[in-house]
Amino acid sequence: MPDPLAIEVAGVTVDFTGMRALDGVSLAVPTAGCFGIVGESGSGKSTLLRTILGLQGPTRGEVRIEGVLQPHRRDFRAQARLVQPIFQDPALSLSPRRRVGQSLDEVGEALGEPRDALRARLGGVFERLGLQMPVLDRYPHQISGGQARRVAIARALLFQPRVLIADEPTAGLDVSVQGDLLNLLQEIRAATGVTLLIVSHNLAVIRLIADRVAVMQGGHIVEEGDSRSVFDAPRSDYTRTLIASWPRGQPVEATG
Amino acid sequence: MRGFAGRIWRERGGRTGVLLVALVLFIALILPFATPDPNKIDVPARFLPPSLHHPLGTDNLGRDLLARVTVGTRSALWIACVVIALSMAGGLALGVIAALSGRLVDRLVTGFCDIVSAFPSYILVFSLVALYGAGLGKLVVAIALAFLPQFARITRSQALTLRHRPFIESARLMGLPATTIIRRHVLPNIVGPVIVLASMNIPSVITTEAAMSFIGLGVQPPQTSLGTLIRDGYVFLDQSWWPIIGAVAVLAIATLGCTLLGEALRDVVDPKLRREP
Ligand SMILES: Nc1ncnc2c1ncn2[C@@H]1O[C@H](COP(=O)(O)OP(=O)(O)O)[C@@H](O)[C@H]1O
Ligand SMILES: [Mg+2]
Numbered sequence: 001m002p003d004p005l006a007i008e009v010a011g012v013t014v015d016f017t018g019m020r021a022l023d024g025v026s027l028a029v030p031t032a033g034c035f036g037i038v039g040e041s042g043s044g045k046s047t048l049l050r051t052i053l054g055l056q057g058p059t060r061g062e063v064r065i066e067g068v069l070q071p072h073r074r075d076f077r078a079q080a081r082l083v084q085p086i087f088q089d090p091a092l093s094l095s096p097r098r099r100v101g102q103s104l105d106e107v108g109e110a111l112g113e114p115r116d117a118l119r120a121r122l123g124g125v126f127e128r129l130g131l132q133m134p135v136l137d138r139y140p141h142q143i144s145g146g147q148a149r150r151v152a153i154a155r156a157l158l159f160q161p162r163v164l165i166a167d168e169p170t171a172g173l174d175v176s177v178q179g180d181l182l183n184l185l186q187e188i189r190a191a192t193g194v195t196l197l198i199v200s201h202n203l204a205v206i207r208l209i210a211d212r213v214a215v216m217q218g219g220h221i222v223e224e225g226d227s228r229s230v231f232d233a234p235r236s237d238y239t240r241t242l243i244a245s246w247p248r249g250q251p252v253e254a255t256g
Numbered sequence: 257m258r259g260f261a262g263r264i265w266r267e268r269g270g271r272t273g274v275l276l277v278a279l280v281l282f283i284a285l286i287l288p289f290a291t292p293d294p295n296k297i298d299v300p301a302r303f304l305p306p307s308l309h310h311p312l313g314t315d316n317l318g319r320d321l322l323a324r325v326t327v328g329t330r331s332a333l334w335i336a337c338v339v340i341a342l343s344m345a346g347g348l349a350l351g352v353i354a355a356l357s358g359r360l361v362d363r364l365v366t367g368f369c370d371i372v373s374a375f376p377s378y379i380l381v382f383s384l385v386a387l388y389g390a391g392l393g394k395l396v397v398a399i400a401l402a403f404l405p406q407f408a409r410i411t412r413s414q415a416l417t418l419r420h421r422p423f424i425e426s427a428r429l430m431g432l433p434a435t436t437i438i439r440r441h442v443l444p445n446i447v448g449p450v451i452v453l454a455s456m457n458i459p460s461v462i463t464t465e466a467a468m469s470f471i472g473l474g475v476q477p478p479q480t481s482l483g484t485l486i487r488d489g490y491v492f493l494d495q496s497w498w499p500i501i502g503a504v505a506v507l508a509i510a511t512l513g514c515t516l517l518g519e520a521l522r523d524v525v526d527p528k529l530r531r532e533p
Contacts, residue, residue, distance in 0.1 A: 055425055055428070076428055079429070084430075085429055087422040087425070092421065096423070106427070106430060155426075
């Protein structure tokens with residue numbers, strides 16, 4: 001029996017009042033690779049990620065993570081070890097009223113792991129991410145954006161998840177920092193074997209990091225395939241236009 | 257906290273509010289130690305005008321009015337605090353449940369709030385008391401019920417906007433129990449506006465209780481509140497107007513002070529809550 005797919009999205013449709021954000025999206029994310037989803041703003045990328053995470057219930061269709069049916073809006077306990085998110089603005093994913101250390105200790109609470117054991121693991125994770133222990137005593141607004149981003153990644157890694165899902169992880173970063181972050185994610189993937197699912201409207205980012213790519217437009221997936229073949233020999237007209245409109249070697253973020 | 261208090265002090269009306277509320281608290285909490293027995297009857301000394309011995313005069317039974325006003329004020333404040341605490345606790349619970357439990361529960365809670373607040377609060381309290389009988393306990397519950405929908409609504413809307421904030425969604429995806437998320441991440445981020453609402457509602461609660469006690473449906477003698485004092489004074493208004501003055505003055509000072517303080521608190525905590533004209 002083959003390994004289950006890391007993520008399997010089958011015929012997912014998501015309707016919001018008056019509009020259809022996703023229209024029958026199917027997607028197969030293989031285990032241990034880096035899967036990129038690219039598409040312009042409003043194409044439904046975030047909605048797709050939120051549906052995969054179970055934050056958004058699909059109108060139709062279903063999602064499986066490591067073969068397990070996504071239990072939308074029910075208990076996230078079991079799912080927490082399978083998949084963790086890195087949100088678009090990681091600083092906002094930390095409670096503004098709690099010290100960084102308190103936010104990280106919640107991982108131990110969620111996993112039922114004693115605080116000492118968690119803190120011991122934390123040392124290794126912090127080292128890998130280049131974080132210093134004193135940030136534990138700070139509040140989110142007292143640390144830099146870069147640190148907050150790393151703290152959010154650290155929290156996700158402490159779950160030792162099978163899949164990491166990142167929505168626009170490079171949004172708002174300088175080009176050089178973007179590269180660092182993408183390298184960091186690749187290192188983590190190489191070291192832990194975690195499956196990465198990364199969404200960006202930035203073609204250059206996806207091109208740099210993903211080995212498989214899906215292109216989204218208007219709630220549909222218009223093209224999916226091996227990164228090289230999608231970028232070098234796009235089959236869909238939309239992908240061709242997208243690539244043509246994106247100047248080579250310019251990974252600078254616009255807002256979105 | 258120093259900065260917070262300072263901002264209230266500098267807010268327009270904040271200083272007056274603080275001073276008036278401090279005066280009312282002084283009357284309710286400190287003055288009783290310095291006044292004579294509020295229930296000591298001395299019929300020959302009835303309807304005395306203010307003097308050194310009786311700073312507010314005496315009532316129809318010759319009881320010291322200042323002493324009676326202090327205990328009346330104390331019970332009025334105490335009742336208001338209990339009512340507000342009940343409304344706030346019930347409203348927080350209902351609002352959070354409505355916001356986080358899905359559409360059906362949300363409809364039910366919202367519908368309940370709409371029905372309750374469709375009645376003017378006086379009419380609702382009056383009908384409940386008429387239905388279930390007069391008495392302090394029932395009055396407290398009835399007023400708390402009348403003021404509950406506002407707390408439920410503001411809690412619900414605050415919780416709804418919080419629900420999709422990334423730190424709440426992160427906490428959910430970490431698999432933390434819902435009760436932990438609510439207690440640790442939701443409630444601390446909504447109490448600010450709820451406390452402002454509570455402080456803005458204290459004056460209406462005080463006047464509602466006074467009105468019900470005035471018409472005899474609330475606090476029953478020998479217990480006193482501002483409402484019973486005003487009624488006692490009103491009954492004998494043709495013989496002396498001193499008995500009514502103290503209680504009315506304290507009622508006015510208390511409602512004005514709480515209103516000013518509540519508004520200052522609101523403007524400091526969250527200026528957006530100010531209703532646009
Ligand atoms: N909660 C929501 N309610 C209503 N419409 C939404 C909601 N979330 C997203 N949308 C709409 O769905 C479409 C897709 O949005 P999104 O998934 O955020 O796209 P992307 O991440 O690709 O920019 C947009 O038109 C957006 O306005
Ligand atoms: Mg998006």
